[in-house]
Amino acid sequence: AQTVTQSQPEMSVQEAETVTLSCTYDTSENNYYLFWYKQPPSRQMILVIRQEAYKQQNATENRFSVNFQKAAKSFSLKISDSQLGDTAMYFCAFMTGANSKLTFGKGITLSVRP
Amino acid sequence: SQTIHQWPATLVQPVGSPLSLECTVEGTSNPNLYWYRQAAGRGLQLLFYSVGIGQISSEVPQNLSASRPQDRQFILSSKKLLLSDSGFYLCAWNGVGELFFGEGSRLTVL
Numbered sequence: 001a002q003t004v005t006q007s008q009p010e011m012s013v014q015e016a017e018t019v020t021l022s023c024t025y026d027t028s029e030n031n032y033y034l035f036w037y038k039q040p041p042s043r044q045m046i047l048v049i050r051q052e053a054y055k056q057q058n059a060t061e062n063r064f065s066v067n068f069q070k071a072a073k074s075f076s077l078k079i080s081d082s083q084l085g086d087t088a089m090y091f092c093a094f095m096t097g098a099n100s101k102l103t104f105g106k107g108i109t110l111s112v113r114p
Numbered sequence: 115s116q117t118i119h120q121w122p123a124t125l126v127q128p129v130g131s132p133l134s135l136e137c138t139v140e141g142t143s144n145p146n147l148y149w150y151r152q153a154a155g156r157g158l159q160l161l162f163y164s165v166g167i168g169q170i171s172s173e174v175p176q177n178l179s180a181s182r183p184q185d186r187q188f189i190l191s192s193k194k195l196l197l198s199d200s201g202f203y204l205c206a207w208n209g210v211g212e213l214f215f216g217e218g219s220r221l222t223v224l
Contacts (some may be wrong), residue, residue, distance in 0.1 A: 006157075033211050043202060045215035052211070091157060100146050100208040106157040 002027045004094050006105035013082045014113050020067075021077045021108055023092030033095045034068065035102070036077045040088040048090070051075065082112045116141035120205045120216035127223055133178075133192040135219050137205030140186065145207040147188040149180055152202040164188060195223045 013019035036048040092105040120137040162180035205216040
């Protein structure tokens with residue numbers, strides 16, 4: 001069974017600074033996807049970034065980038081130039097191709113201070 | 115473009131009453147569909163998924179059931195709600211290597 005671990009329940013960052021959110025996972029699969037989802041106070045789940053396990057290059061989306069370490073089964077999210085609108089809960093998630101089920105971590109609450 | 119809708123957005127129900135949450139997807143055919151629950155302060159737990167009409171897989175034993183009467187319709191039900199059924203319920207469908215979520219339904223059981 002796949003598991004996703006987010007060990008930090010909360011983090012806080014000053015506006016315009018950089019923050020890194022940690023995530024580790026466990027699987028015996030070789031082909032899979034990893035995701036970071038954002039859940040703002042509206043509760044809507046928004047995809048932030050996606051990484052395919054077969055790709056060695058780390059995914060980037062504007063201010064968001066990941067550090068994907070496949071051997072260590074680590075998948076951290078870096079948010080650069082943090083903005084107030086980044087305040088939200090962030091979930092790390094894992095998916096295998098077989099039936100596309102997402103397994104989520106418990107999430108981390110990120111607060112961006114003005 | 116594909117969209118997903120679920121309703122009602124908010125529901126307050128007494129213990130022992132029935133439940134029906136509905137989810138519909140537009141703009142795609144034969145999607146995999148999912149129901150997740152998010153309890154207060156916790157992550158998302160997969161409850162059910164469906165790969166086609168009438169095909170339902172349950173991930174955890176519970177007081178809830180799911181049905182898929184049409185290709186793009188997914189329903190979450192209960193005959194008698196428990197206090198522990200309170201939470202935020204999310205429907206989702208799979209795109210290519212990604213899940214898209216509905217707006218969510220907040221259920222409070224009193």
